[in-house]
Amino acid sequence: MTTEEKIEKIRNLMVEKDLDGVLLRKRRSFSWLTNGKSNYIMTNIELGVADLLIFRDRVYCITTKMEFARIQEEELTDLECEWITPEWYEGHNGALSSLCQGKTIGMDVCPQTIPNTVGIDLSQELAELTYVLNMNEINRYRWLSRKVAQALESTCRRIEPGMTEFEIQALLAVNVASLGIQTQVLLVATDRRIYQYRHPIPTEKKLDRYAMVVLCGEKWGLVANATRFVHFGALPEELQEKKAQIGRDRLGFQFGYSPWRTY
Structure with missing residues (x-):
């Protein structure tokens, strides 16, 4: 199964749940969607340093300027996406809040971790997409x-x-x-x-x-x-x-x- 086919599965889930988008922040989610690529620096936490935000017509990758080159050149060479690259000291939340404003977003993390965003916890549903291996x-x-x-x-x-x-x-x-x-x-x-x-x-x-x-x-x-x-x-x-x-x-x-x- 290609990355595009997996994105299509997520978009089908968006239609089923009446969502405007889906946000993937966990390392395991990133690796599953990208067929084994990595978005981590620290290995002892669930979250990576590159988030993927999937809408019905486009995909965004949010990562800091510090991590942008490596993620683009080594991890997401096969994924067509738009890049949002805040400074490292700004973090991701400001960019995510702006992109998700006025939208209902499914997430693989607790929605309360993203301020000013209407989020739904889709951790279980997203995990179930990964249960059957290709x-x-x-x-x-x-x-x-x-x-x-x-x-x-x-x-x-x-x-x-x-x-x-x-x-x-x-x-x-x-x-x-x-x-x-x-x-x-x-x-x-x-x-x-x-x-x-x-x-x-x-x-x-x-x-x-x-x-x-x-x-x-x-x-x-x-x-x-x-x-x-x-x-x-x-x-x-x-x-x-x-x-x-x-x-x-x-x-x-x-x-x-x-x-x-x-x-």
């Missing part, structure tokens, strides 16, 4: 899933007793960064910490026998999640049973899953 997105997601798994497994093969959780974290971070994959979540726990905490961030604790490494990796607006365990020495009976149970669960999932079905 073949290009499926191929990207397969690549990303393989690389996340390979990065984890490569890291696990280099883990040694005596390493701190911070050192294990560093090994994995290098593996994924070299592939252009952003780390959304990276968890490491060793020994008893695996059982004590659901989401154990890395610490200076040293590995004795048992390690868990978790990665949520993002690329092209897609996220792949995986977990791997490493144990040195013979598996205790408790872990042997857990391993067998995971195998049974995985087998049941594979037999119960049908491709192209929505769950």
Whole structure:
């Protein structure tokens, strides 16, 4: 599905909801519409630095003068749009308020964040447009899933007793960064910490026998999640049973899953 086809889907949603336009501010929305392009600088927030405002007859991109060249030359080369480029200290809200004045706008963010604008929260409806992946997105997601798994497994093969959780974290971070994959979540726990905490961030604790490494990796607006365990020495009976149970669960999932079905 091309960007133009996705814009048409948004315009159909505008007609259905009787809207004058739709504003996309979230990183995931931008990546979906542009087939994997990026509009972020900071990776720990939802919003990007380039907003897309879609009307029935045109598309605007609002970004600061500071970011304009990169967004135009590297991210939106295939999108025909009009550019609004305020100074960095002015922010986007003034330009957005002016463009949306007197109009009803659907948004992927809380409408109250844009002053003097009549907005409707379309977060759920817009997210639902992204749920079914096209073949290009499926191929990207397969690549990303393989690389996340390979990065984890490569890291696990280099883990040694005596390493701190911070050192294990560093090994994995290098593996994924070299592939252009952003780390959304990276968890490491060793020994008893695996059982004590659901989401154990890395610490200076040293590995004795048992390690868990978790990665949520993002690329092209897609996220792949995986977990791997490493144990040195013979598996205790408790872990042997857990391993067998995971195998049974995985087998049941594979037999119960049908491709192209929505769950």
